[in-house]
Amino acid sequence: MFAFIISRVLQALPVMLTVALISFAMFAYVGDPVAIMLGQDYTQAQRDALIQDLGLDQPFFVQFGTFLWNALHGEFGMSYRLSRPVLDLIAERAPATLELALTAAFLALLVGVPMGIYTGLYRNSWLSRFFLTFSLIGVSLPTFLIGILLILCFSVWLGWLPSFGRGDTVQLGWWSTGFLTVSGLKALILPSITLGLFQMTLIMRLVRAEMLEVLRTDYIKFARARGLSNRAINFGHALKNTLVPVITITGLQLGAIIAFAIVTETVFQWPGMGLLFIQSVGAADIPVMAAYLILIAALFVTINLIVDLLYFAVDPRLRVGGAKGGH
Amino acid sequence: MRRLGLAAAAALLALGLASPGAEARTVRWATSGDPNTMDPHSQNVGTVTMVLQQIYDYLIARNADLSLRPGLALSWEQVEPTRWRFTLRQGVTFHEGQAFNADDVVFSITRAQQPTSNYGIYVDTVDRAVKVDEFTVDVITKVPDPILPNKFASVAMMSKGWAEAHNATRPQNTRQREEMFTVRNANGTGAFRLVSREPDVRTVLRRNDAWWGWAPENNPPATPPGNVTEIVFRPISSDATRVAALLSGEIDFVLDPPLQDLNRLRQAGSIRVLEGPEVRTIFIAMDVKRDQLLYSDVRDRNPLKDLRVRQALYHAIDIQAINRTTMRGQSIVTGTFFPPQVNGYSQAEDVRLPYDQARARALLAEAGYPNGFGITLDCPNNRYINDEQICQAIAAMWTRIGVRTSVKAQPLGPFFAQIQRDDTSIYLLGWGVPTLDALYSFQSLLATRNGAQGDGIWNYGGYSNPRMDELVQRMKTQSGEARMQAIHEALRIYREDVPHIPLHHQMIPWAMRSNITIPHAANNQPYFRWMVVN
Numbered sequence: 001m002f003a004f005i006i007s008r009v010l011q012a013l014p015v016m017l018t019v020a021l022i023s024f025a026m027f028a029y030v031g032d033p034v035a036i037m038l039g040q041d042y043t044q045a046q047r048d049a050l051i052q053d054l055g056l057d058q059p060f061f062v063q064f065g066t067f068l069w070n071a072l073h074g075e076f077g078m079s080y081r082l083s084r085p086v087l088d089l090i091a092e093r094a095p096a097t098l099e100l101a102l103t104a105a106f107l108a109l110l111v112g113v114p115m116g117i118y119t120g121l122y123r124n125s126w127l128s129r130f131f132l133t134f135s136l137i138g139v140s141l142p143t144f145l146i147g148i149l150l151i152l153c154f155s156v157w158l159g160w161l162p163s164f165g166r167g168d169t170v171q172l173g174w175w176s177t178g179f180l181t182v183s184g185l186k187a188l189i190l191p192s193i194t195l196g197l198f199q200m201t202l203i204m205r206l207v208r209a210e211m212l213e214v215l216r217t218d219y220i221k222f223a224r225a226r227g228l229s230n231r232a233i234n235f236g237h238a239l240k241n242t243l244v245p246v247i248t249i250t251g252l253q254l255g256a257i258i259a260f261a262i263v264t265e266t267v268f269q270w271p272g273m274g275l276l277f278i279q280s281v282g283a284a285d286i287p288v289m290a291a292y293l294i295l296i297a298a299l300f301v302t303i304n305l306i307v308d309l310l311y312f313a314v315d316p317r318l319r320v321g322g323a324k325g326g327h
Numbered sequence: 328m329r330r331l332g333l334a335a336a337a338a339l340l341a342l343g344l345a346s347p348g349a350e351a352r353t354v355r356w357a358t359s360g361d362p363n364t365m366d367p368h369s370q371n372v373g374t375v376t377m378v379l380q381q382i383y384d385y386l387i388a389r390n391a392d393l394s395l396r397p398g399l400a401l402s403w404e405q406v407e408p409t410r411w412r413f414t415l416r417q418g419v420t421f422h423e424g425q426a427f428n429a430d431d432v433v434f435s436i437t438r439a440q441q442p443t444s445n446y447g448i449y450v451d452t453v454d455r456a457v458k459v460d461e462f463t464v465d466v467i468t469k470v471p472d473p474i475l476p477n478k479f480a481s482v483a484m485m486s487k488g489w490a491e492a493h494n495a496t497r498p499q500n501t502r503q504r505e506e507m508f509t510v511r512n513a514n515g516t517g518a519f520r521l522v523s524r525e526p527d528v529r530t531v532l533r534r535n536d537a538w539w540g541w542a543p544e545n546n547p548p549a550t551p552p553g554n555v556t557e558i559v560f561r562p563i564s565s566d567a568t569r570v571a572a573l574l575s576g577e578i579d580f581v582l583d584p585p586l587q588d589l590n591r592l593r594q595a596g597s598i599r600v601l602e603g604p605e606v607r608t609i610f611i612a613m614d615v616k617r618d619q620l621l622y623s624d625v626r627d628r629n630p631l632k633d634l635r636v637r638q639a640l641y642h643a644i645d646i647q648a649i650n651r652t653t654m655r656g657q658s659i660v661t662g663t664f665f666p667p668q669v670n671g672y673s674q675a676e677d678v679r680l681p682y683d684q685a686r687a688r689a690l691l692a693e694a695g696y697p698n699g700f701g702i703t704l705d706c707p708n709n710r711y712i713n714d715e716q717i718c719q720a721i722a723a724m725w726t727r728i729g730v731r732t733s734v735k736a737q738p739l740g741p742f743f744a745q746i747q748r749d750d751t752s753i754y755l756l757g758w759g760v761p762t763l764d765a766l767y768s769f770q771s772l773l774a775t776r777n778g779a780q781g782d783g784i785w786n787y788g789g790y791s792n793p794r795m796d797e798l799v800q801r802m803k804t805q806s807g808e809a810r811m812q813a814i815h816e817a818l819r820i821y822r823e824d825v826p827h828i829p830l831h832h833q834m835i836p837w838a839m840r841s842n843i844t845i846p847h848a849a850n851n852q853p854y855f856r857w858m859v860v861n
Contacts, residue, residue, distance in 0.1 A: 032744030083499045084506045148567050155575040163571045164563050269563045271528045284740050
């Protein structure tokens with residue numbers, strides 16, 4: 001088990017390095033931070049001095065090396081745009097993104113799994129057909145459109161929910177939470193539906209397909225022959241065995257939800273990391289972009305590791321295989 | 328009994344709702360961008376100044392029509408050619424209690440002169456500021472500067488003691504590894520004080536009742552003091568969401584409503600759209616320097632060096648069609664490169680070459696391009712109103728006379744990076760004039776680039792005309808009628824030389840709930856001091 005974790009962490013390092021390198025190489029194409037920082041009026045001398053200050057006159061690999069060295073020391077530099085330490089910015093924005101992502105994932109599971117089970121068990125009921133049609137919308141409509149439609153419906157026409165922002169937040173140490181105020185909870189509803197809709201329909205379809213698959217297997221037939229109740233078969237035997245892929249997908253999707261909350265955050269002006277990233281791209285704010293991309297890479301690596309460990313817990317075959325010394 | 332209690336509570340509640348009281352007039356304001364800093368001498372961009380000018384005062388203030396009026400200086404006078412004398416207002420205090428005096432003025436001007444300040448253009452001629460007495464300051468300039476007051480209307484006054492106490496005597500340096508105090512804190516003498524600041528989320532300002540400017544006699548008759556007590560600024564970057572928030576009543580005032588939604592906003596009963604011109608002119612500039620264009624299929628020569636080709640491209644543009652269709656009427660067609668609000672404007676020189684395709688073709692043939700040529704038009708796609716659509720329309724018009732034009736539209740980051748490397752053949756640019764004086768436009772866009780502050784730094788076409796350079800130098804030092812003559816001659820050269828093809832001045836609509844009135848300002852700065860909420 002321990003060796004397994006170590007090997008996974010070692011595998012993660014080159015991944016992170018590659019992400020850092022690729023993202024760094026891309027920054028050359030997002031625009032010139034110097035031009036943006038200097039504004040409309042400057043002299044060539046001011047421009048040269050700034051380029052030197054930022055180290056942009058150095059060769060690419062020297063810049064990259066300096067960046068890595070600083071990053072290893074936990075030093076991600078100052079945001080060009082906001083003149084504040086990058087880590088402070090990210091720490092400030094992380095709670096908003098994480099709360100939104102967790103709510104969206106929770107919503108997706110809470111609604112998606114039961115819908116999947118239902119449509120798997122009652123394939124031909126009209127409700128199942130409705131769910132399936134509905135899920136097509138979730139899969140096919142782009143996120144920003146769903147967001148705008150929800151805003152139009154619930155903010156502009158009905159006036160029930162706020163169209164943007166996070167509402168009032170409460171500060172718990174460095175963590176700002178919107179869970180503890182009414183306006184915070186109201187503000188969470190539309191963005192989390194927007195963000196979670198795709199995942200919800202994905203989970204529903206996955207659970208349904210797995211349920212159909214499992215219900216056809218011999219051991220379910222045998223269980224029926226033994227005279228077990230439907231309830232025991234469906235939930236005790238069938239559902240449990242559908243969960244392995246669901247765990248994988250949910251885990252990976254959680255990473256995706258955090259990383260790709262960008263669109264939802266932009267539509268709802270949700271003050272999270274995604275919005276920070278988009279605004280940094282607009283200003284060619286390289287330190288923030290670099291730190292964000294590395295953070296997201298680290299997040300995916302960690303989630304993958306956790307998913308692997310969960311496999312260990314759920315699927316006995318993996319444990320047996322590991323004990324025998326690999327396959 | 329219980330019912331009675333409920334009824335009483337309801338009555339109380341109704342009472343509370345019915346009379347919000349004279350003191351609580353909050354206006355919730357949104358734009359797409361958030362100010363990046365609260366430091367008044369760091370970043371010279373509209374999103375920063377639109378908030379800071381509510382908090383800080385300037386020696387010289389502006390009326391809503393952008394003319395000058397006394398601010399923290401009661402009067403100013405050019406006592407010698409290189410010496411301006413400012414007499415300061417007495418009894419003014421900063422929001423945190425410090426008394427305002429000459430030391431603060433000297434300090435603020437010196438601070439704006441630091442290399443880390445982006446406000447260098449407003450103090451470029453300043454040699455030093457000298458305290459004469461507690462309420463008199465002399466500004467010594469390197470050369471006679473007739474338009475110093477125009478520039479000083481943009482230099483904010485900070486408290487020397489406050490800045491020193493917070494280790495903020497110069498604007499943020501990029502080498503610095505820590506956040507400076509002024510990035511999120513402000514202490515001005517202005518109409519509103521900064522109460523809280525969460526970058527990208529919310530900035531709250533509250534009325535400074537002690538402000539000298541609330542006295543009716545300190546306001547121009549056209550704009551009596553307003554009644555806003557609190558400003559809650561919320562940036563909303565998504566256009567659709569910003570409009571939705573205005574329609575749903577979560578926002579009262581939007582500085583930059585998207586053009587495509589204006590009709591819808593006008594039709595919504597509770598919204599008012601206020602339209603006015605902006606001090607920003609959109610034009611096409613081009614490479615008139617290289618012997619061969621970078622992005623063209625003409626090999627051995629540069630067609631744009633030929634005046635007839637430039638005139639042909641000008642004649643080919645149906646500007647009325649662009650105004651009607653692309654801009655939906657929201658532009659002011661022009662034949663020059665700054666609008667009437669700018670000092671030096673001349674109606675006589677604001678004349679376009681007429682739209683005339685036959686003439687355009689004839690000129691092209693005369694110049695030796697009977698079959699036209701191919702060229703790439705560089706264009707931003709998120710900087711000016713409908714910038715990419717304008718380029719598309721122009722490309723079609725040019726193609727019609729045989730100049731096969733492809734549009735390369737990019738976001739402003741890569742676009743500006745590219746043109747600032749001189750890596751372009753012809754491009755669309757918009758130009759605002761923060762000093763409201765013609766010198767700024769001539770100097771930046773048409774002077775030969777020579778390394779001096781400001782000269783030709785945005786002249787990416789490489790236009791160079793010795794006479795123009797001479798006139799620019801005269802604009803820098805001369806005053807009165809001689810200066811005006813220099814400007815008008817330069818405008819005539821601009822019209823004859825066609826270094827640019829001018830298109831239009833932008834209009835900027837503001838949208839607000841109909842219970843709000845505010846004077847429209849062509850510098851796109853909302854003056855909340857004059858906002859009235861009914």
